[in-house]
Amino acid sequence: MDRVVDITTEGRHLSKDRGFLKVSDEGCEVGRIALDEIIAVVVHAHGTTCSASLLAELADRGAPVVFCGSNHAPRSVLMPVEGHYTQGARLRAQWQTKLPFLKRAWKQIVVCKIDMQASVLEAFDQPAAPLRMMQRSVASGDTSNVEAQAARYYWPRLMGLAFRRDRDAPDVNALLNYGYTVLRSTAARAVIAAGLHPTIGLHHTNRENAFALADDLMEPFRPLVDCVVRGLAERKGPEVDTDAKQELVRVIALDLPLGDGTTPVSVALSKLATSLGQSFETKKLELALPRPPGSQTFLELGS
Template sequence: MHLIVDQFGVFISKHQGRIRVMKEKERLSEVPIMHLEQILICSDGVGLSSDVVRACAEEGIPIHFLNSANGGDYGTFVHSGITGMALTRRAQLRAGDDERGLRLAQAFASGKIQSQANMLRYAAKNRKENDPDLHNDLMRTATEILDALPPLRAVRGVLTDETRAALMGFEGMAGARYWTAVARIIPDDLGWPGRETRGARDRFNQALNYGYGVLQSQVRTALILAGLDPNAGFLHADRPGKPSLTLDLIEEFRQAVVDRTLIGLVNRQFEIVQRDDGLLDEDTRKRIAEKILERLNSTELYEGKRQPLRHILQCQARHIATFVRGERPTYEPFVMGW
């Protein structure tokens, strides 16, 4: 069970083994701690008692904080004891200085590119009968996206500004083709201007950004549970306050979790509603968060059998840890099926 708190001015407290959400004297929701998996706080002006923090820490329940404007994940509370895996973190930092860092960066970019191609193939499959021209165009674009893989995998050496820029360049070329194709599989009335990240004012980009924020909170927790530092990345350069490894691993899951979910929603007449200030309203944000978390519980083929995406995400985080520690010879990215 997930508790999503998205109203300004509410207070979260603990009461007799339950987490209670109140606004003034009105009880908005109440959840047994024993059934709670996580809390997502998606609004400003939310009060939180220390009893809730302690109870969640003791029970291993993460508390995620998302920016109410754009869904950006700006923090997670977890028990301090699970962040103390010094051996893994030392190995992670050393990996950034040798060929392991480059191999990880290549894997993250490769996984994203392959999933972008498969997302278009998935969309094409549903249009083969009623729109054969679009089906063929999407399949052709999927093949063109994969053209970025051979030169990306051919990069050799260690991680430097130059090798990282080369990888990001190939990823960017694939991404430009992908988003151009996405414009053809979403409703025209969205008025989508193309992919925009920070400062996006249109509804669909805001929904994507919010969905990625929800997913980012889940990736951060998976990395912490695997003993990794979510801020020390490989494909994404380190900067103060930048969750670089979180941004690395999320690349493998963007299409499977967020893009597929939101493209499907808007094609089923899901209305993305903005407030008067041009930002997503509370109901839209809550529905997006609920659908992303539902999608994480659905299954994909992984290591020979169908497994929940949430489990796959945690496995991939652990595979990064075992790879940097030298216990795994290679790291293979997750690629969504179609």
């Protein structure tokens, strides 16, 4: 079972104990989780301490440790520096891939994301035809920035006319930050496990972004978080509490149509990263991108 460990209480100490992550408070154990089940650790409490042996063990398993700011957005991520048997060859292929190939890959990801956004609006009885038209107009590299045009249409119809996406804002935006942090850490793990370098992105190229490729690959999955946040805000308000975090973490276990079957989000991200790595090596673009689930699935998220 894939689990994201969230640390929100001040004063906790995290350590390794015989195959488990042990959580202690003033020397007394308050919980433990099998290391083999952990795909990421997210730390919000700034008074948290961690043993070096635990961090090394998590790195060996490819599980990132994410440290967040007060707005629930990630400040730093600890990831292993190696961990894939074909890493050298795949990194060379990734680095040597030409710009036209990267642009075509980014187009496929944007088209997939807009498809997911349109399906979300349809599930909530909002007009999605303009998004469907935008989906068909995405060019290689999205040179016309259709992704941003789609976002301007999508957000007010999903969250209300007054909503503005702002990473530094509280309430609903903070819920989105937390959900995206879970996605980002899962995507970063998938990228590393696939033998790719997370800094070398398809589209995100900010020189200060060490996880540009993870940010690229998580894009089609963002609308799932958006649905959870909408449901949570309507049901209980926009507070980022334990219940809300648990709902958002469960997104990685949601089954999505992929290929001939269904696959949990965490596995879908791994398959997407692996397919990209293989595409770099073969020079033939074949991305394993998910399809939107049924409308009822969107409606039930966060409710």
